[in-house]
Amino acid sequence: MLPVLQAIGAGLSALSALKNLTSSSTDTKLTPVAPPTAASIAQSQAAAKSSASGANGIAPTSNELQDRFLKLLVTQMKNQDPLNPLDNAQVTSQLAQISTVGGIDKLNGTLQSLSSSMLASQSMQSASIIGHQVYAAGSYVTLADGKAGGAVNLTQDADKVFVQITDGAGALVRTLQLGSAKAGLSSFQWDGKTDAGGTAPPGTYVFQATAAKGNTAIGAETLMMGKVGGISFNNGMRLNLEGGGDIGMADVKRIL
Numbered sequence: 001m002l003p004v005l006q007a008i009g010a011g012l013s014a015l016s017a018l019k020n021l022t023s024s025s026t027d028t029k030l031t032p033v034a035p036p037t038a039a040s041i042a043q044s045q046a047a048a049k050s051s052a053s054g055a056n057g058i059a060p061t062s063n064e065l066q067d068r069f070l071k072l073l074v075t076q077m078k079n080q081d082p083l084n085p086l087d088n089a090q091v092t093s094q095l096a097q098i099s100t101v102g103g104i105d106k107l108n109g110t111l112q113s114l115s116s117s118m119l120a121s122q123s124m125q126s127a128s129i130i131g132h133q134v135y136a137a138g139s140y141v142t143l144a145d146g147k148a149g150g151a152v153n154l155t156q157d158a159d160k161v162f163v164q165i166t167d168g169a170g171a172l173v174r175t176l177q178l179g180s181a182k183a184g185l186s187s188f189q190w191d192g193k194t195d196a197g198g199t200a201p202p203g204t205y206v207f208q209a210t211a212a213k214g215n216t217a218i219g220a221e222t223l224m225m226g227k228v229g230g231i232s233f234n235n236g237m238r239l240n241l242e243g244g245g246d247i248g249m250a251d252v253k254r255i256l
Contacts, residue, residue: 069098133256136247138224151187151223158211165207
């Protein structure tokens with residue numbers, strides 16, 4: 001009889017202890033906290049940068065952000081539900097995500113530094129062509145002092161090449177017959193004379209080119225000519241041409 005009573009007493013004590021544990025958890029209102037995700041890490045990073053920048057104008061470093069994430073994770077682990085603890089694999093995954101975010105931040109800084117170095121190097125190289133004539137993709141010619149020039153870039157040899165120059169209203173001013181030409185770049189000069197025998201006023205004109213080999217049309221790209229007067233950095237590096245206008249460095253086909 002005594003062993004039975006002892007077993008019942010032990011069972012009642014266990015139930016009382018479990019009830020006290022449940023009551024204690026309810027009283028303290030313990031709320032399980034989900035582990036951080038990649039999205040929450042990115043949001044925390046953005047919020048941390050915004051807060052730091054607003055406070056002292058200096059964005060936190062990658063190490064500072066990583067320390068904050070680790071503190072957040074430790075806090076979440078301390079406040080986890082003891083009846084439903086975080087899974088080890090899940091914690092390891094979050095730590096890996098934190099390291100990835102820090103690595104991406106460092107990579108962005110490295111790329112920005114490399115981009116700045118490349119821009120500075122390109123600027124120094126481009127400065128050497130100031131004062132030089134260049135051919136670049138375009139269809140404008142500027143008539144000044146009775147002369148203007150441009151070029152045509154052919155995809156293959158041509159028997160006939162024509163250049164038609166029009167004014168701002170689209171009226172034909174002059175047709176130049178360049179004859180046959182090899183594949184590649186062929187330049188032309190215009191003396192300002194019109195087809196009617198007059199002289200065109202100074203200004204900017206538009207030209208287009210046509211080419212053929214026998215009865216087959218050939219692709220012909222128009223290239224405008226200009227003298228580089230300076231370099232600007234609006235919307236990337238641009239070469240400023242004398243007489244107005246600017247072009248990108250990638251548009252240059254030939255430097256004279």
